[in-house]
Amino acid sequence: xxxxxxxxxxxxxxxxxxxxxxxxxxxxxxxxxxxxxxxxxxxxxxxxxxxxxxxxxxxxxxxxxxxxxxxxxxxxxxxxxxxxxxxxxxxxxxxxxxxxxxxxxxxxxxxxxxxxxxxxxxxxxxxxxxxxxxxxxxxxxxxxxxxxxxxxxxxxxxxxxxxxxxxxxxxxxxxxxxxxxxxxxxxxxxxxxxxxxxxxxxxxxxxxxxxxxxxxxxxxxxxxxxxxxxxxxxxxxxxxxxxxxxxxxxxxxxxxxxxxxxxxxxxxxxxxxxxxxxxxxxxxxxxxxxxxxxxxxxxxxxxxxxxxxxx
Amino acid sequence: xxxxxxxxxxxxxxxxxxxxxxxxxxxxxxxxxxxxxxxxxxxxxxxxxxxxxxxxxxxxxxxxxxxxxxxxxxxxxxxxxxxxxxxxxxxxxxxxxxxxxxxxxxxxxxxxxxxxxxxxxxxxxxxxxxxxxxxxxxxxxxxxxxxxxxxxxxxxxxxxxxxxxxxxxxxxxxxxxxxxxxxxxxxxxxxxxxxxxxxxxxxxxxxxxxxxxxxxxxxxxxxxxxxxxxxxxxxxxxxxxxxxxxxxxxxxxxxxxxxxxxxxxxxxxxxxxxxxxxxxxxxxxxxxxxx
Numbered sequence: 001x002x003x004x005x006x007x008x009x010x011x012x013x014x015x016x017x018x019x020x021x022x023x024x025x026x027x028x029x030x031x032x033x034x035x036x037x038x039x040x041x042x043x044x045x046x047x048x049x050x051x052x053x054x055x056x057x058x059x060x061x062x063x064x065x066x067x068x069x070x071x072x073x074x075x076x077x078x079x080x081x082x083x084x085x086x087x088x089x090x091x092x093x094x095x096x097x098x099x100x101x102x103x104x105x106x107x108x109x110x111x112x113x114x115x116x117x118x119x120x121x122x123x124x125x126x127x128x129x130x131x132x133x134x135x136x137x138x139x140x141x142x143x144x145x146x147x148x149x150x151x152x153x154x155x156x157x158x159x160x161x162x163x164x165x166x167x168x169x170x171x172x173x174x175x176x177x178x179x180x181x182x183x184x185x186x187x188x189x190x191x192x193x194x195x196x197x198x199x200x201x202x203x204x205x206x207x208x209x210x211x212x213x214x215x216x217x218x219x220x221x222x223x224x225x226x227x228x229x230x231x232x233x234x235x236x237x238x239x240x241x242x243x244x245x246x247x248x249x250x251x252x253x254x255x256x257x258x259x260x261x262x263x264x265x266x267x268x269x270x271x272x273x274x275x276x277x278x279x280x281x282x283x284x285x286x287x288x289x290x291x292x293x294x295x296x297x298x299x300x301x302x303x304x305x306x307x308x309x310x311x
Numbered sequence: 312x313x314x315x316x317x318x319x320x321x322x323x324x325x326x327x328x329x330x331x332x333x334x335x336x337x338x339x340x341x342x343x344x345x346x347x348x349x350x351x352x353x354x355x356x357x358x359x360x361x362x363x364x365x366x367x368x369x370x371x372x373x374x375x376x377x378x379x380x381x382x383x384x385x386x387x388x389x390x391x392x393x394x395x396x397x398x399x400x401x402x403x404x405x406x407x408x409x410x411x412x413x414x415x416x417x418x419x420x421x422x423x424x425x426x427x428x429x430x431x432x433x434x435x436x437x438x439x440x441x442x443x444x445x446x447x448x449x450x451x452x453x454x455x456x457x458x459x460x461x462x463x464x465x466x467x468x469x470x471x472x473x474x475x476x477x478x479x480x481x482x483x484x485x486x487x488x489x490x491x492x493x494x495x496x497x498x499x500x501x502x503x504x505x506x507x508x509x510x511x512x513x514x515x516x517x518x519x520x521x522x523x524x525x526x527x528x529x530x531x532x533x534x535x536x537x538x539x540x541x542x543x544x545x546x547x548x549x550x551x552x553x554x555x556x557x558x559x560x561x562x563x564x565x566x567x568x569x570x571x572x573x574x575x576x577x578x579x580x581x582x583x584x585x586x587x588x589x590x591x592x593x594x595x596x597x598x599x600x601x602x
Binding site for chain 2: 008009010011012013014015016018019020021022023025026027029030031032033034035036037093097100105106108112113114115116117118119120122123124125126127128129130131132133134135139140141144175179180183184186187190207229232235236238239242243246247259262263266267271274275278279281282285286288289292293
């Protein structure tokens with residue numbers, strides 16, 4: 001059989017050609033070109049009137065990027081804050097709901113809940129941003145409720161304050177992703193050997209003991225996977241804050257994320273700086289990706305011992 | 312043996328269990344309501360006029376549904392119908408190309424033995440997580456030097472190389488595509504390409520369906536790259552139009568029409584999702600277990 005498959009090897013190469021041609025043309029060449037551009041001074045001076053460069057300037061763009069005046073740290077900080085504000089409730093409620101949905105004793109009817117919880121995820125982030133903007137606006141429904149309950153004289157301006165603006169963005173991110181995480185964690189919990197739960201039940205374990213002592217340790221690899229992929233997704237955060245904060249300019253750029261900052265440079269054709277920022281972003285993403293890679297391949301030997309032949 | 316013990320355990324806890332169930336259902340229903348609230352507001356406001364909307368929100372629909380729809384359709388700055396068509400073309404073709412070629416690539420890695428196989432597989436896994444924003448600069452410059460600004464090609468063709476879809480297909484094949492089927496087809500004299508198209512793709516149908524939906528939705532919702540490639544009014548996709556409505560001082564607009572525009576962009580996908588939700592949720596779960 002081994003001998004036979006060797007004679008078909010050329011088909012393997014033929015079938016992967018489209019994938020790799022597309023990858024090289026639209027991913028690899030642009031990536032290399034981005035790296036190359038980061039070494040040049042190249043921007044539109046005098047308010048977009050004069051093209052400056054491209055002149056080779058070595059690593060000067062990076063020096064400018066890491067200059068405290070550029071405030072790159074602030075944008076990474078904003079991105080991290082916006083991510084963690086959404087992620088903490090997301091992982092908390094997803095774990096809670098996943099453990100309820102898989103609880104053998106409660107036997108909840110889960111179908112409709114799963115569908116509804118996941119629904120916000122398929123909605124355009126730009127449209128979600130728009131909807132929430134109008135919901136939290138001066139005369140939106142949230143403010144009608146707020147003024148009715150508190151008898152406040154004027155509505156609360158959610159988008160004029162640092163933390164309320166960040167809070168709205170975090171709520172949107174939470175709503176878009178908790179359904180997805182719940183379903184993934186459910187699948188992980190369903191993968192746990194049911195006899196463990198049965199014996200815990202026989203031994204008289206309470207639901208919270210079962211959760212902390214059995215479920216949590218056994219789904220740790222998936223939790224790690226969810227954490228890191230969410231972090232990578234968070235790093236790319238763009239649509240929602242872009243729509244909510246009017247291109248990030250509102251409240252002294254306290255909700256401007258790294259990718260929004262990159263987009264700003266791209267849009268104003270400041271290619272040198274955009275290039276340097278892309279490379280920095282690439283390095284951060286690559287480190288995180290390596291973490292995913294090791295986190296997921298580490299548990300593979302346990303699972304795939306039976307199938308060993310694949311590798 | 313297990314049954315009586317189980318029954319005793321349940322008996323002693325039945326009151327407590329019932330309380331837990333009620334509590335869970337209350338919390339879950341609350342979250343379902345919160346998740347649906349924005350859509351509820353959207354649908355109600357699609358039927359109201361600007362004055363009513365600006366006075367505050369209401370739970371009752373108005374009677375301006377048709378009028379708002381006509382206002383949106385007639386707005387020459389938004390070109391909603393045209394953008395809807397553009398989004399459909401781009402997302403449809405993206406879903407088609409991405410799933411077909413990812414399946415083909417996964418099939419190559421799954422079935423054939425060739426020298427670079429292991430390396431290429433690892434390579435695709437490594438690039439899977441790298442966000443495409445990092446090469447956006449080079450991408451935009453490259454496309455404009457190839458004269459592809461305002462063309463749909465840069466938004467469709469790159470989807471042929473979709474590492475995440477590839478990975479899903481590969482995992483699916485590991486569990487659902489025994490090599491014996493391919494061997495049998497060879498003995499029957501089927502060519503390699505024909506075997507893939509006529510024998511293998513039907514077996515992969517469930518995986519292709521799930522990935523087609525995911526790819527379609529993510530292309531439909533994509534904002535970052537299209538906004539950099541398309542600036543011709545007639546070439547815009549829906550997220551770009553939403554972005555434009557938002558960045559203008561939209562409070563001055565007809566608010567009913569703004570809600571209608573948002574509705575037109577999201578309701579088609581929401582309906583498709585509700586129809587195919589069983590498929591999709593199974594797909595996410597499958598990705599979680601394997602991924």
